[in-house]
Amino acid sequence: MAEAVPLRFGIPEPPARPGELADFSYLDLSAAGSVRRPDVDVAPAEMRDLAYSLIRVLDDQGAAVGPWAPDADLGALHEGLRAMVMTRAYDDRMVTAQRQGKTSFYMRCTGEEAIAVGHALQLRPGDMFFPTYRQQGWLIARRWPMVDMMCQVFSNEKDRLHGRQMPIMYSARDADFFSISGNLGTQFIQAVGWAMASAINGDTRIASGVVGEGTTAEADFHHALTFATTYQAPVILNVVNNQWAISSFQGIAGGSRSTFAARGIGYGIPSLRVDGNDYLAVLSATRWAAERARSNRGPTLIEWVTYRAAAHSSSDDPSRYRPAEEWKSWPLGDPIERLKTHLIAVDEWSEQQHADLVADTDREVLAAAKEAESYGTLLDGRVASARSIFEDVFKDIPPHLQRQRRQMEDER
């Protein structure tokens, strides 16, 4: 037995801090088209390699290559491009509004648009999505009224959530979009529970849940995988690995020792590691997982490899903890640019058409913002009534809350 040496404490450090050169050499990439596509009825044990490779469809020239290239009709791709462009325009507008004090807080998803958008357009109406705060792309892809999104952000009189929730904590049942929680990870096991219920009822609808890579450390992640495998729940378990959790890089969540996709292996859950900035890969991987779920083959875990290009939130300043230019050297590029390049490469799109699309979406977003602001913002204080804060604590307002409401009104 080795002689006793002093033990050392290890803490993973990100490759680069402010002032240093960005370095993504730690990322294991695969060439576009190089990863095999097993049938959906493959035994989990026969596909463990897919948790370590990276499924990519679009090559650097924008060509769709390899077994994961989806036979997506082009209409779907244009729809996806529109939604991604719109999502970015929406984020830009809301960040401006936040700076103007029209809302207290905002979170963008810049660089990650392909995941929520592709997922939204690939899953079926009725399937339930359990999102994080960075999946606004789903609502936009499903054409949920943008004015309603903004009214929630402005907490104004038309906010469907009556100003109760922080900005961006949307709830949109009519878009199959579950109420966002401010508590990380809780929705992951809820998605599994929802899927279990659907199976118990002999329904045909599946569920999909999302967490960030940092949130994989929470208990709910483990509960979700345990319950999903035990009951073979029809659910897609998405881990959006955007490399950062506020100031903590993915190594703090254990990412330096394995992929997050590989977490699924130990539970016997088929797991894919996918280029999240490759819109075609998103469609294709989502379709594969959804088909497994729908055909009673159980859960699939998908790690989406992407990068959080913007600040964590309007309260955050990433230049304090990572190189300001890191995003520029991100090897997987910008999902919008990459889909655009693809569509141009296959002669289905042009720079001009793209410029028009951007201009149109900007106009649409501006118009929506004008309307939403006309219903009030935090600035002008036209918010839901104080009375309403006593509603929906319970289905009916119990006596003690009625007394408290009366007291509130008396003591104004």
Next chain:
Amino acid sequence: MAEAVPLRFGIPEPPARPGELADFSYLDLSAAGSVRRPDVDVAPAEMRDLAYSLIRVLDDQGAAVGPWAPDADLGALHEGLRAMVMTRAYDDRMVTAQRQGKTSFYMRCTGEEAIAVGHALQLRPGDMFFPTYRQQGWLIARRWPMVDMMCQVFSNEKDRLHGRQMPIMYSARDADFFSISGNLGTQFIQAVGWAMASAINGDTRIASGVVGEGTTAEADFHHALTFATTYQAPVILNVVNNQWAISSFQGIAGGSRSTFAARGIGYGIPSLRVDGNDYLAVLSATRWAAERARSNRGPTLIEWVTYRAAAHSSSDDPSRYRPAEEWKSWPLGDPIERLKTHLIAVDEWSEQQHADLVADTDREVLAAAKEAESYGTLLDGRVASARSIFEDVFKDIPPHLQRQRRQMEDER
């Protein structure tokens, strides 16, 4: 995309219920000696197969075969045999005492003795063990006073824990044995924290934590693996898979879809699946993991495959949920019998010596029980004073607890 079929809810069922024939065909076994033994500095990615095979040293004839056969000196083996026999005799005695009402509760470890005993004799004094309630073998192997163990079980005047804790919830710092919690799993992340502290201090002592396979579903299991891999803590993470969690077979914890050893893979933690009823395999695997930890190579996960031969506890009746005879057809046998057979096979032991050992340990245990009972049992109510229940809530008794203690005494 497949047509929508009704979803089905899946619940894993054990192979046999009461009245049915025991069936362990679900177990993946490997022949003794057939599993390779990588060097301790192997990269985790290079040894994933060891999470799916089963490390075994003793073959059916009791010969020690293969690369995992330890160069254990025979004295150590006799010591281990003694401790296992003693542990079983201790359990027998305490179960009788419980039936006689001398204590309120008891839990035996029958069939699992090799794990705690081998672990205790392989790790070094000063290493800290974070046990479950089924590791009494550690205390006996470390020759912690059996009378003290019994006094705790009897909650009598000499109980070091002053009758506060349920029977078998020992605490034995002087035997490197952490206070047992009634809450499953909590000690697993604590073991990792202890190991992190040892590394922070540049100490040379490592930690070892245990959970049952059922308890792997708790959050603390996930936290332990996440923290252990992130900080490369010098810790051994043991999962005792005795096939049952009260009435729930291991499939309910996800065991039908993968091994529990494989849980470590996704965290990048080297993982071994080991025959827990093979004393030599226990020594050898423990040594391998301890050497990794001591040499700053980080954590190791070990799944010990064994069988809970007895009832879950004195409150349990397993004939309600599993075949009464299941234990008889357990393919990995009885750890005591197997070590005895080995020692006889190598001419270091005889049936006569074994019979003498059993008789001696029975006598020792009986003597200890007599002495312990002379200090009181729950029957005669000679328990720690009521006053003492106010001590150790805090280091010093705060005013409100002093008031409450006075009131208790006034209102008697």
Next chain:
Amino acid sequence: MTMNAAIRSALDVMMERDPNVVVFGEDIGYFGGVFRCTEGLQAKYGSERVFDTPIAEGGIIGAAVGMGAYGLRPVVEIQFADYVYPGLDQLISEAARLRYRSSAEFTAPLTVRMPCGGGIHGGQTHSQSPESLFTHVCGLTTVLPSNPYDAKGLLIASIEDDDPVIFLEPKRIYNGPFDGHHDMPVVPWSSHPLGEVPDGYYRVDLGRAAVRRAGDDVTVLAYGTMVHVAEAAASETGIDAEILDLRTLLPLDTDAIEASVDKTGRCVIVHEATRTSGFGAELSATVQELCFYRLEAPIERVTGWDTPYPHAQEWDYFPGPARVSAALRRVMAG
């Protein structure tokens, strides 16, 4: 009928009436639960509606929230209330606030059953009474019955409630109305009027207390096992106490409390949980807010001590008849 049989009957009735009711938890399926409260249900309703779960209280409650959002009515069992803590985040942050934060787009109509209380030599991890924690969380209804009849009617009402309900079951009285005299032979429910339980469907409304003993001298506020302890103390002291069995802690039946204390002018509060910030604190604060000018003596709290529940000395910890009697005498003297 015993109290666990009454609970089983309530589950049976509701599974029969409502296909959306599903029951799950640790060891509750084939085995029927460590306290037998689900015995026979899996055989009758199948393992899709009655099933075992992994040992993960947070997973159990989290999955139940998702099932509730889907439209089922999960009734889950936490094996002991002492083990609910890993599930508290899903209860507090999710179940209790889902209706509010989604403006009723999504709700969590779950019932979380858990045995609570001591007196069975369970030590600190099989004896706890965490009810006051739940009452501090807006959005949760907290119920704690004292007898089989109420247990069944309240559990049915809890399952039918469209919001999360915490349903605590004092395990010491599963088999009989224990009055704190642990040295006496166990009295079976069959010899107690409230052990008479109809087979079919009936409700006991949430939010309503019951007068167990009418009296003029002092009001005793109690729930669960302590109702029986209070009854013993009243008869042993001969003090004409009015004993209110609160049954639902939140929403609290303040009208019944106010009416009784206005009549008696005195109040003793009894619970098994530790004293500081126990539910007795809320009760005491409420009583003096409602009845200040009628009070003739300080309100007393008789509770478990502020220590973990000890194993060997549990009868020194348990607030039995002697301690309740002492408080009654003090309050009458006050």
Next chain:
Amino acid sequence: MTMNAAIRSALDVMMERDPNVVVFGEDIGYFGGVFRCTEGLQAKYGSERVFDTPIAEGGIIGAAVGMGAYGLRPVVEIQFADYVYPGLDQLISEAARLRYRSSAEFTAPLTVRMPCGGGIHGGQTHSQSPESLFTHVCGLTTVLPSNPYDAKGLLIASIEDDDPVIFLEPKRIYNGPFDGHHDMPVVPWSSHPLGEVPDGYYRVDLGRAAVRRAGDDVTVLAYGTMVHVAEAAASETGIDAEILDLRTLLPLDTDAIEASVDKTGRCVIVHEATRTSGFGAELSATVQELCFYRLEAPIERVTGWDTPYPHAQEWDYFPGPARVSAALRRVMAG
């Protein structure tokens, strides 16, 4: 000095004095914490003593318990008190009971820091005040300072304490003594006497309240942000209130409370947490137990409503000077 600077200073002083003190939590290392309370500490003491953790509050507290058992003194940060629930099991079942269940063979000398309270438009998941939950758990000490001077001295005392301490930091007053008038310009700590903080080591003992304003008419029991709100209400109503800043909720300074209420005969309790089973309930119960015969009016509780903390209407939720003043007037009229 601001309150977060005072907290940083306390950590700095203790890391300097005691090599066993380690500090960890989410984003507290290189970045220095979302409220900057650990800024510069990693650079000064190295990443072995100041480090980021995975996002797992249960893991953070569980690891801290193990480190404490080893012999370190962990000081961990929970990013917001609203996120402590995943760690409650390790706090309640383990940290709080380890000394007891092992008869002092093992202890858990940890300090768990967490920002609490609202007033920063944080909505229901960045505004909570869960202090009463901790006070119900025997074995935990609960501290909640109202100013930089106390924050530093109490944090040092908490770190030196050999048992687990919950240290809540009202985030609304990190930068200034906020009195509830949210429409007024922010007052900096530099203009407040208790913003004067010595650089070196000093303790403010646990378990001692402080009189912030001496008065004869009514006793106000408050802590954290509410101390400043109470001071505003007193000056605005002209009522001669004696304002007690409790500072430590458990163990509670009942002597100071009793002395003051015996003098004034009236009591108003103020906290930001929801009302039912909030710590105000324990305070009210305690006051009437200690001072019943001296009370001339009902004890009043001014608290947050029993709803989640709303985002847009937070000033309708927050118990500001207007509500405290109304209570003071009622109690004086009573």
